[in-house]
Amino acid sequence: MKWRTIFSSKTMGDDEVKVFGMWASPYSRRVELALKLKGIPYEYIEEDLSNKSALLIKHNPVHQKIPVLVHNGKSIPESLVILEYIDETWRNNPILLSQDPYDRAMARFWAKFIDEKILSTTRKVSFTTGKEQEHAIEEVTEQLKLLENEVKGKAYFGGEGIGYVDIVANFLVFWFGNLQEALGINIFSQHKFPFIFEWIQNQLKIDMVDECRIPKDKHLTYIQTKLAAFKSASK
Numbered sequence: 001m002k003w004r005t006i007f008s009s010k011t012m013g014d015d016e017v018k019v020f021g022m023w024a025s026p027y028s029r030r031v032e033l034a035l036k037l038k039g040i041p042y043e044y045i046e047e048d049l050s051n052k053s054a055l056l057i058k059h060n061p062v063h064q065k066i067p068v069l070v071h072n073g074k075s076i077p078e079s080l081v082i083l084e085y086i087d088e089t090w091r092n093n094p095i096l097l098s099q100d101p102y103d104r105a106m107a108r109f110w111a112k113f114i115d116e117k118i119l120s121t122t123r124k125v126s127f128t129t130g131k132e133q134e135h136a137i138e139e140v141t142e143q144l145k146l147l148e149n150e151v152k153g154k155a156y157f158g159g160e161g162i163g164y165v166d167i168v169a170n171f172l173v174f175w176f177g178n179l180q181e182a183l184g185i186n187i188f189s190q191h192k193f194p195f196i197f198e199w200i201q202n203q204l205k206i207d208m209v210d211e212c213r214i215p216k217d218k219h220l221t222y223i224q225t226k227l228a229a230f231k232s233a234s235k
Contacts, residue, residue, distance in 0.1 A: 015040070015041075015071065015072060016043075016070075016071070016072050016073070017035065017040055017041065017042040017043070017069070017070070017071055018042060018043045018044075018045060018069070018070040019031055019032060019035070019042050019043070019044050019045065019067060019068070019069055019070075020045045020047055020053075020055070020056050020059065020060075020066050020067060020068040020070070021044060021045070021046065021047065021066050021067045022046065022047050022049055022066050023046060023214070023218075024175075024214060024219055024222050025066060025067070026119070026170070026171035026175050027066070027067055027079040028066050028067035028079070029170065029171070029175075029212050029214065030079055030083065030167050030168060030170055030171075031067045031069060031079055031082050031083065031086075032044065032212055033167050033170055033208060033209065033212045034082075034083050034086045034087075034096065034167055035086065036208040036211060036212065037094055037162065037167075037206075037208050038086060038090045038092060038094070039092065040086070040090055047066050049066070052064060056068065059075040059077075060075065060077040062077070063077060063078075065077070067079055067082060068082075069082045069085065069086070071085075071089065079168075080108075080111055080112075080115065080168070083096060083111075083164060083167060083168070084096075084097065084164075087164070094161055094162055094163065095163075096163050096164040096167065097163065097164045098158065098163075103158070107157070107158065107163065107164045107165050108164075110147075110150060110157065110165045110168075110169075111164060111165055111168040113143075113146070113147075114147070114165075114168050114169055115168070117143045118140060118143045118144065118147065119171070121136055121139045121140040121143060122140055122176070122179070124136035124139075124140075125137055125140055125183070125185070125187070126179065126183065126223075126226075126227070126230075127230050129234075137185065137187055140187060141187055141192075144187070144188065144192075144193060144196070145193075147169070147196065148193045148194075148195050148196050149195075151195050151196060151198075151199045152195045153195075154199070155199070155202050156199065156202060157169065157199075162203070162206060166199075166203065169199075170203065170209065170212070172188070172196060172200065173200050173203050173204065173209060173213075174213050174214050174216070174219075175214055175219070176188055178214065178216055178219045178220055178223065179223060181220065182220050182223035182224050182227065183223075183227070
């Protein structure tokens with residue numbers, strides 16, 4: 001099932017912008033958040049990942065994955081690449097990546113750490129059991145501690161305003177809590193990660209962040225369905 005939604009805010013010339021995404025994906029949600037923050041009108045096209053559209057495959061023939069940004073007919077895949085493209089194409093505020101080479105490099109480092117470590121290990125927590133899951137929980141807890149230390153004493157990862165790493169880490173605002181509730185585990189709490197939770201409160205002050213909120217009940221049902229399918233396949 002496909003649906004299309006047009007999101008408009010400030011007029012940004014005659015650009016045609018489309019986003020191929022999936023409502024529960026933190027990767028496509030971050031692309032939408034960046035566009036909303038920049039005030040870029042776009043057409044959102046929901047993909048059924050069990051029955052990918054010919055258009056998605058056309059626009060991302062290499063990986064055939066979401067998200068894909070299509071700007072004036074040109075396709076850009078991979079969420080981190082898309083975020084940089086958005087920032088370089090539309091130079092209005094907020095500027096997502098610093099002009100300072102060191103700050104840019106460190107932002108890319110933490111974004112890669114979030115995707116390749118935290119989100120990757122979180123998938124292990126979701127789709128393992130027993131000792132393997134216990135080990136994955138310990139691993140992601142240690143990774144979150146590193147992220148906690150990075151945001152300590154800051155309103156946002158890049159300083160005083162929302163930026164690249166904040167958008168990449170945005171899954172912690174809504175998505176991660178829904179996941180641990182569905183799994184019946186307690187990895188992530190204010191007691192364990194007070195500085196990340198302060199950062200979350202700063203994120204929630206931004207209207208566009210709330211606009212990208214994943215519907216909790218729908219998300220819990222979706223996760224529980226995926227987990228049930230995993231357990232059934234594992235028998």
